[in-house]
Amino acid sequence: MNLKQLSEILGLSQTTVSRALNGYPEVNEDTRLRVQAAATKHGYRPNSRAKGLATGRSMVIGHVIPSSSQHEMVNPIFGDFVAGAARKYAEHGYDMMFTNADDTSIERAYRDLFQRGAVDGVVLQGPKVNEPRIGVLSRMGVPFIVHGRATGVEGTYDWIDVNNKSSFQRATKFLIDLGHRRIALINGLEDMDFAQRRRAGYLEALHEAGITPDPSLMRSAEMTEVYGHHEARAMIQMDNPPTAILISSMISAIGVRRALNEAGLKMGRDVSVIAHDDDLSYLKNGQDVPIFTATRSSVRQAGEIAAEMLIERIKSPEGPVQTRLLEAELVVGGSTGPAPDRF
């Protein structure tokens, strides 16, 4: 069923039917009701491609899945972020499109998506330090929003981010106040912007307390469970092991916990642990009592906000730059305690 057929059934022109359905004023209210009834009855749905062609808008927002070619890793936060965004998209009548691209072709993927008119805007996830994609998108003139920020990138752009630095600074200070001096940081990949910021917060807290950072206590890699286990295990075997560990992801924190258990160490007593918690739906940090002391910030909520900001940007491309800094909450759970007495 297309517009033409529907209009013939109704004995009206396509113009009138189109207007009736799209809420234009120049159509009699009786006619509108008649049209709407017929549309529902016959299950008429305007063809999105034709509509897009005519209006010049696709009502689609693009995401690029950065399936890194080396590490075939899907970020666990992906699902929740997307679910949050999708909900808002749906509310505003947008669909969501994904394209897959490996590291080498991400830029082309974005360019392609936009220039062939497939999307009205894009979301850039997981920015690296000096993220080159931001410049590319800016020059292309495509509305976009960054989930995160990119140190070293010139110019302004819309972004939503967690205050990674302050949250890790606070978490570190929390541990220092508990008497910890040897605090390890199990972080994400070095070149990720969030990892740099978290490290900066960690270092600043150490600095404020007059603690010299120990490079052997700072690790970084893709944040899997196995990675957390591997690094924690290595560190507790050191001559001078850390008494506390800061971890950039709950998933890796689970690996850390596993390593501690294997070594017969008790979290919160022998070793204190703080993790960053994205509040994933399938991995809540305990029920009433949090398992891990954690810096918590819902990535799903970030997805919702990102979607709304992007839609706003699409609506007014020349509007003022929008930024949004979420503060992570420091929730205290059972994984932290006073530094053990080693003397």
Place this chain on the structure above:
Amino acid sequence: MNLKQLSEILGLSQTTVSRALNGYPEVNEDTRLRVQAAATKHGYRPNSRAKGLATGRSMVIGHVIPSSSQHEMVNPIFGDFVAGAARKYAEHGYDMMFTNADDTSIERAYRDLFQRGAVDGVVLQGPKVNEPRIGVLSRMGVPFIVHGRATGVEGTYDWIDVNNKSSFQRATKFLIDLGHRRIALINGLEDMDFAQRRRAGYLEALHEAGITPDPSLMRSAEMTEVYGHHEARAMIQMDNPPTAILISSMISAIGVRRALNEAGLKMGRDVSVIAHDDDLSYLKNGQDVPIFTATRSSVRQAGEIAAEMLIERIKSPEGPVQTRLLEAELVVGGSTGPAPDRF
């Protein structure tokens, strides 16, 4: 840059340029090269909406995210499945579209997506027993593939699934052979088809061994970490606790492990545990030695296969029904051992 402009630059008709770029034979090879060079030089990308309108195909495949309204839960396998599928879509020139829909409007979401011409085919994830969506999609005539199957649905349809029954039957038998008699099952939601099949396998193995199933050892809910913890904790406090636990998800298995640790029980010695492992990229089951004894089947690979099957279906809508049953591998890890002597 559109076709018209490009053809004017080249001094050729739109027809010829279009044909040159799409590999039709009726164009001189020199001309074709000239056209291709100009297209690259000017960064010409055919507008997908216009192309779609003209060809009648959208080159997009739809997924519906079933963000259940009650439990705001995103399935953790979502990311990996999608990453697998997306890769294949990209290889064949397809994009991937997501729509969000709550439980009540999923059917409408599919109908809408297809009837307005937004997608050429859809993927149906997480089928329930008697899944009504399958009938809907069949009647609509939209090419689709089911990730999973649906007991009780009449008619044939394309699907790819893991042999849930046989894998859980084998896993259960494995535990029985180790001397376990009280074996618990921490399963997914009752109405999910996979959960029913896993339970059937479990029950059959018990039956074969002459063990009467104990309803108090069978739990089912959405498979979060907290759920695994909660159920395991409850069961080990029973008068007659299980000596082995079968779990439908690695995430929940982690919760089970947490409960066992809290109770001072050692996995593999005091309680044996087998989990189903979807081989998620961020949650590998250990490195060399598997942590959990597990029934393993890569959901990412399932995504790839599903994508290829669907594309094949789109190509030949009248082709024979395609089904694919993957056998899960039983990997033996450190979480299982002989039943403890209780006498």
Place this chain on the structure above:
DNA sequence: TCGTATTTCCAAAGCGCTTTGGATGAAGAA
């Protein structure tokens, strides 16, 4: 009554592409 708004509708153009049905000219056959 006539002239002017206002309401309600429509024909046709246009969005950017593919594809049908030729047209043109060169090469080969007779």
Place this chain on the structure above:
DNA sequence: TTCTTCATCCAAAGCGCTTTGGAAATACGA
């Protein structure tokens, strides 16, 4: 030479919608 046959290209229609620029009919004012 004249007639076919290819090879190569093009004009125009069509995909299904929105939107421009009226036209017709009705209401209103004087």
